[in-house]
Amino acid sequence: MKLYKIFFYMVFSIFLLISAHDAFAKVKIVSSVPNFGDIAEEIGGDKVEVKSLSKGYQDPHFVDAKPSLILSLNRADLLLYTGLELELGWLPPLITGARNSKILTGNIGNLDCSTLIPNILEMPTTKVDRSMGDIHPGGNPHYMLDPRNGIPIAKGIADRLKEIDPENASFYDERLGDFVRRLNEKIKEWDEKLVPYKETEIVTYHKSWVYFSDWAGFEEVGYVEPKPGIPPSPSYVAELIRKLQKDKIRLIIAESYYPQKVPALIAEKTGASFLVLPSSVGVREGINTYFDLFDAIVGEVTSKLASITTKAGDFQDSN
Amino acid sequence: MQSLNPDISVIGTFAAAYFSEDDPIIHAEVDPENTGINLQEGEFAFQATIDPYFRADTFFSVNRNEFEIEEMYATTLLSLPLNSQIRVGLMRSKFGRINTQHRHFQDFVTLPLTAAAFLGEHLNPTGVEFNFLLPLPWFSELSASVNSPDGLETTTFARDENANNLARLLYIAHLSNFFELSDAMSLSLGGSFATASNGTERGNRSNLYGLDLFAKYRPLENSSYQEIKLQSEFIYRQAETPEGNLDDWGAYGQIVYRFAKRWDTGVRFDYVDTNDRISPIEGEEEETLGLFGKELRYAAMLTFNP
Numbered sequence: 001m002k003l004y005k006i007f008f009y010m011v012f013s014i015f016l017l018i019s020a021h022d023a024f025a026k027v028k029i030v031s032s033v034p035n036f037g038d039i040a041e042e043i044g045g046d047k048v049e050v051k052s053l054s055k056g057y058q059d060p061h062f063v064d065a066k067p068s069l070i071l072s073l074n075r076a077d078l079l080l081y082t083g084l085e086l087e088l089g090w091l092p093p094l095i096t097g098a099r100n101s102k103i104l105t106g107n108i109g110n111l112d113c114s115t116l117i118p119n120i121l122e123m124p125t126t127k128v129d130r131s132m133g134d135i136h137p138g139g140n141p142h143y144m145l146d147p148r149n150g151i152p153i154a155k156g157i158a159d160r161l162k163e164i165d166p167e168n169a170s171f172y173d174e175r176l177g178d179f180v181r182r183l184n185e186k187i188k189e190w191d192e193k194l195v196p197y198k199e200t201e202i203v204t205y206h207k208s209w210v211y212f213s214d215w216a217g218f219e220e221v222g223y224v225e226p227k228p229g230i231p232p233s234p235s236y237v238a239e240l241i242r243k244l245q246k247d248k249i250r251l252i253i254a255e256s257y258y259p260q261k262v263p264a265l266i267a268e269k270t271g272a273s274f275l276v277l278p279s280s281v282g283v284r285e286g287i288n289t290y291f292d293l294f295d296a297i298v299g300e301v302t303s304k305l306a307s308i309t310t311k312a313g314d315f316q317d318s319n
Numbered sequence: 320m321q322s323l324n325p326d327i328s329v330i331g332t333f334a335a336a337y338f339s340e341d342d343p344i345i346h347a348e349v350d351p352e353n354t355g356i357n358l359q360e361g362e363f364a365f366q367a368t369i370d371p372y373f374r375a376d377t378f379f380s381v382n383r384n385e386f387e388i389e390e391m392y393a394t395t396l397l398s399l400p401l402n403s404q405i406r407v408g409l410m411r412s413k414f415g416r417i418n419t420q421h422r423h424f425q426d427f428v429t430l431p432l433t434a435a436a437f438l439g440e441h442l443n444p445t446g447v448e449f450n451f452l453l454p455l456p457w458f459s460e461l462s463a464s465v466n467s468p469d470g471l472e473t474t475t476f477a478r479d480e481n482a483n484n485l486a487r488l489l490y491i492a493h494l495s496n497f498f499e500l501s502d503a504m505s506l507s508l509g510g511s512f513a514t515a516s517n518g519t520e521r522g523n524r525s526n527l528y529g530l531d532l533f534a535k536y537r538p539l540e541n542s543s544y545q546e547i548k549l550q551s552e553f554i555y556r557q558a559e560t561p562e563g564n565l566d567d568w569g570a571y572g573q574i575v576y577r578f579a580k581r582w583d584t585g586v587r588f589d590y591v592d593t594n595d596r597i598s599p600i601e602g603e604e605e606e607t608l609g610l611f612g613k614e615l616r617y618a619a620m621l622t623f624n625p
């Protein structure tokens with residue numbers, strides 16, 4: 001192994017180009033999913049050019065590794081991704097094809113955003129094997145659904161931008177400060193809206209709302225998927241229906257990219273409400289920023305829960 | 320020294336086949352031989368990033384009686400001039416589409432006749448390959464490789480007696496283009512060329528020309544697990560033999576529909592035509608550079624991906 005490595009370095013060091021620094025060029029940022037891209041835009045403003053590899057309405061676990069995505073990665077100065085193996089099935093082959101030293105692991109242009117999150121949920125404590133489900137082997141990767149996690153992400157992105165483009169460091173710092181202040185204000189506002197619904201018991205399709213529930217104070221009592229990434233069998237669905245009826249669960253949540261038939265059926269059989277919630281920037285028209293995303297999530301959840309409580313109240317009154 | 324912790328995966332491919340004829344002609348060793356269920360192949364993959372700038376990929380395939388190194392190569396990951404990427408080692412060559420697909424990624428349990436006839440199941444010589452990303456608005460990659468024709472399964476190429484002549488090595492070129500027609504619809508078009516000595520007589524060569532097409536429709540929004548894939552390849556071979564020059568061609572086309580998360584169904588047609596002059600005599604084993612005469616075949620499939 002050693003000899004052939006030496007051979008490689010000899011051959012290729014001859015080829016290596018010294019890239020000239022262009023003072024007027026924008027920093028090219030490529031984000032695996034749109035959420036990081038939006039925050040990068042908040043921090044970088046017109047000093048950066050942001051592109052997302054996947055769309056907000058796409059299942060981030062299963063993105064097609066289209067060769068066209070290699071073109072963006074080939075020119076990128078900074079790659080932002082979720083980590084915790086969320087993009088394991090599609091990002092590594094794209095990075096391999098990109099021929100771009102900047103975005104390789106260990107380099108300044110490669111930012112695994114999960115490393116910025118102080119509190120990763122569902123870190124495996126035992127040995128991981130496939131029988132536990134397909135897709136969350138290193139901890140739950142859906143941390144962007146807790147808006148408080150937007151702050152360390154923004155700080156981490158700003159740090160990298162300052163390293164890549166030190167001339168504009170104060171610009172990035174200023175915009176970071178502004179973003180953090182606005183996000184903290186909004187979090188306070190969303191918190192207040194959610195207060196009346198603490199301890200609401202919910203069922204979600206995929207185990208992707210655990211960070212949201214942790215923040216909102218909801219209790220997740222079941223999942224439409226028996227294990228992350230495993231589609232439900234009819235007997236599992238029947239059991240879930242019995243559980244919802246017994247525990248009087250009122251709310252089922254799913255992302256738009258999951259099949260809607262099964263959760264809709266469960267809702268119909270149990271009288272629960274089924275809510276399709278946005279889970280990413282760009283999921284639909286009108287959700288263009290991280291702020292829009294939580295305005296929508298919090299707004300839709302609270303108005304649904306308000307209508308359920310009113311109905312329940314009416315029911316009690318008539319008794 | 321840095322420790323090497325490769326990703327290791329083991330994949331077994333089982334194939335259930337139904338043949339409409341009692342005594343089907345088997346064209347590829349790994350094809351199922353009769354109606355029933357077979358273990359086609361166990362594949363062991365070891366993939367590791369050696370250091371930030373190189374990665375190594377190794378694939379072994381085993382079945383009941385055989386062990387094969389399918390691929391063992393290193394790939395550069397770093398930025399190189401002309402947007403190039405270099406692969407060195409034993410590789411499935413970039414010639415068309417099916418040749419680079421490992422068994423368990425192929426949609427049908429039998430190999431297309433073109434691959435069995437012209438490529439010797441898969442063309443995986445040892446060599447050096449240069450891949451250039453062309454400066455075009457769409458993804459366009461030009462690959463060129465120089466390889467040793469030794470030890471290949473194919474009868475199309477073989478070592479020349481004059482083994483020192485560089486012109487007799489196996490040269491392969493491939494141009495692949497990828498067009499994103501919409502978020503859901505994409506089209507790949509490729510052209511391939513390979514040339515080397517064929518071992519029939521000193522100085523004789525074979526040339527292979529290939530065209531490949533792949534189109535995919537996969538809606539990104541709801542139920543994103545549904546997709547339709549259309550794949551077709553055409554191969555034309557010119558070969559110099561002591562008996563004269565051969566002109567052979569073959570093509571296959573297939574369409575595969577994923578109708579549920581783990582279920583695929585599809586149909587394929589398959590055709591190979593050999594030059595009449597020296598086609599094998601009826602009932603005899605004799606082949607001409609791997610060809611078995613004119614043949615047309617249809618296949619249908621249903622796959623469950625656990």
Ligand SMILES: [Zn+2]
Nearest residue numbers: 135206207208
């Ligand atoms: Zn997930």
